[in-house]
Amino acid sequence: MSSPYLNLKVVDITHETADAATIHFEHPDKQNITYKPGQFLTLILPIDGKEVRRSYSLCSTPAEAPRLSVTVKRVAGGLVSNYMLDTLQVGQEVRVMEPLGNFCLTCAPTNQRQVLLFGAGSGITPLMSILKAVLREEPGSKVTLLYGNRNEHSVIFKEQLQQLQASNPERLHVEYIYSQPAYDCEHRGRMNQSMILRILERLRLARIDNAVYYMCGPAGMMEEVRHALDVLHVPADRIYRESFVSSSAQDKQEGPQHGTVLSADDGSEVSTQTVKVIYEGAEYSFTVEPDQTILEAALEQNIDLPYSCQAGLCTACRGKCLSGKVYLDESDGLSEAEMEEGYTLNCVGHPLTPDVVIEIG
Ligand SMILES: Cc1cc2nc3c(=O)[nH]c(=O)nc-3n(C[C@H](O)[C@H](O)[C@H](O)COP(=O)(O)OP(=O)(O)OC[C@H]3O[C@@H](n4cnc5c(N)ncnc54)[C@H](O)[C@@H]3O)c2cc1C
Ligand code: FES
Numbered sequence: 001m002s003s004p005y006l007n008l009k010v011v012d013i014t015h016e017t018a019d020a021a022t023i024h025f026e027h028p029d030k031q032n033i034t035y036k037p038g039q040f041l042t043l044i045l046p047i048d049g050k051e052v053r054r055s056y057s058l059c060s061t062p063a064e065a066p067r068l069s070v071t072v073k074r075v076a077g078g079l080v081s082n083y084m085l086d087t088l089q090v091g092q093e094v095r096v097m098e099p100l101g102n103f104c105l106t107c108a109p110t111n112q113r114q115v116l117l118f119g120a121g122s123g124i125t126p127l128m129s130i131l132k133a134v135l136r137e138e139p140g141s142k143v144t145l146l147y148g149n150r151n152e153h154s155v156i157f158k159e160q161l162q163q164l165q166a167s168n169p170e171r172l173h174v175e176y177i178y179s180q181p182a183y184d185c186e187h188r189g190r191m192n193q194s195m196i197l198r199i200l201e202r203l204r205l206a207r208i209d210n211a212v213y214y215m216c217g218p219a220g221m222m223e224e225v226r227h228a229l230d231v232l233h234v235p236a237d238r239i240y241r242e243s244f245v246s247s248s249a250q251d252k253q254e255g256p257q258h259g260t261v262l263s264a265d266d267g268s269e270v271s272t273q274t275v276k277v278i279y280e281g282a283e284y285s286f287t288v289e290p291d292q293t294i295l296e297a298a299l300e301q302n303i304d305l306p307y308s309c310q311a312g313l314c315t316a317c318r319g320k321c322l323s324g325k326v327y328l329d330e331s332d333g334l335s336e337a338e339m340e341e342g343y344t345l346n347c348v349g350h351p352l353t354p355d356v357v358i359e360i361g
Contacts, residue, residue, distance in 0.1 A: 005044075006033065010092045011067065016156045019074040020122065021085055022059065024067050025094065032065040035099035036106065037133035038126040038214070038242070041070055042097040042308040042316075047083050054080040055309040057126035057216075057242070058099060059157070061133045068099075071156060073122035100314040102333075103242035105130045105214070107137035113210045115141055116200075118225045120148035120177075120191060120217030124156050126242055127216055135168050142170075144205060148177040148191040148221060175199050191221050196228035206232055216242040243311065243332075270327055273351035277319065279305060279360040288351055294326070294358070295346040305346060305360065312348035317360075319344055324356030 008025035015021050025041075027033060040057040056070035075081045088094075103126055105115070115134050117127040124147060131143050149155045155176065165172050177187040177195065187195060200206040213234060215225045222241055229239060270290045277284045277298065288297040295317055298305045308316035312330030321342045329348040331339065344358060 006096050007093050008096055010090050017154055020156050022069050022071040024069045026066045030066045036104035037061050037129040038104035039099040039101040044095040059125040059128040061129050071125045097308050107133050111138045112140035115143045116211050116213045117145045118215040120221045123217035143172050145174045150180050151178050151182045192224045193227045213239045270350040275351045275356040277358050294349045310347045312345050317346040319358040319360040322357040325352040327352050
């Protein structure tokens with residue numbers, strides 16, 4: 001089996017806004033790295049004596065090979081985003097996991113479709129890859145982007161988007177939405193259901209059956225898009241969503257909720273449990289506290305289990321539950337068939353019973 005790890009060299013850094021930069025990588029041998037538009041790269045960085053991993057969507061397209069690019073937006077107090085923006089240098093080598101992710105689009109030159117993209121803030125990154133791929137690979141398709149930002153100065157890729165619009169005036173349309181605009185603008189406020197419906201009606205995109213819909217941004221924005229698409233009766237199999245933050249991370253960010261516990265549908269509750277994990281021929285038993293995921297507890301014990309996005313999205317941490325029950329904060333990464341077969345995701349999994357045994361591999 002080939003290694004999922006690669007060493008890439010930083011070949012350039014583009015400053016996009018005051019708090020976002022694009023890091024361009026190449027393989028030292030200029031080897032092409034295979035990926036699909038919309039997939040992400042997981043960076044493995046040594047910070048403060050520890051190895052930390054974070055995923056970043058590729059904003060480049062495979063046609064830009066051998067270059068792969070990710071855009072990082074600073075998160076206040078965030079370990080890796082601040083390290084990347086303040087410390088990473090051209091020439092430095094970074095260990096990465098090969099591209100992963102299901103939020104992707106496969107282009108075919110004969111396709112004639114409408115590709116509708118909804119993004120906000122750093123959520124533009126995978127959409128940019130998809131947008132560029134469609135413009136290049138599907139001459140008969142059109143792209144519409146609804147793009148939310150705080151103001152005109154926080155728009156990542158503004159110049160690139162303007163250039164792409166100028167060279168594809170009939171095929172690319174962008175609607176900018178600003179929550180706190182510095183100047184007069186057409187769409188003021190956060191992207192919400194009524195605004196989305198209004199824009200799609202005006203662009204005559206509300207009632208079409210040859211469209212695919214991709215959304216990436218904060219949970220609130222994605223809910224609004226989802227509601228709007230429900231009103232338009234868009235079938236679920238045409239809608240793709242990517243989240244950068246898992247619901248458990250969001251809950252932690254919103255602060256502890258005293259007296260509440262995660263509960264499974266059948267009423268069982270998450271409590272302190274010991275789990276057994278079987279990985280590469282070794283068996284590990286460790287305790288998982290109610291506010292920890294199985295992966296977090298393992299890493300705290302220096303048990304080196306596989307993982308990547310830590311958001312229940314990429315399946316790098318997937319294991320099969322041989323006994324016991326596991327509650328998942330997020331199950332988007334697993335298909336229904338995988339769930340029925342007992343697969344679980346350690347990065348978003350909490351043991352519900354004392355007999356949990358998970359086999360990885
Ligand atoms: C599939 C995937 C693709 C991603 N693509 C990108 C990308 O293209 N560009 C990009 O900038 N980021 C992207 N992210 C987010 C990225 O992986 C990191 O989570 C982000 O950079 C924060 O890491 P940190 O170490 O700086 O913050 P941490 O030290 O991990 O967190 C600090 C605090 O910030 C909160 N937090 C973490 N992430 C966010 C966030 N995105 N927004 C607001 N609060 C947050 C945490 O809950 C915590 O409270 C992606 C994540 C996933 C799962
Ligand atoms: S690490 Fe990506 S799904 Fe768990």
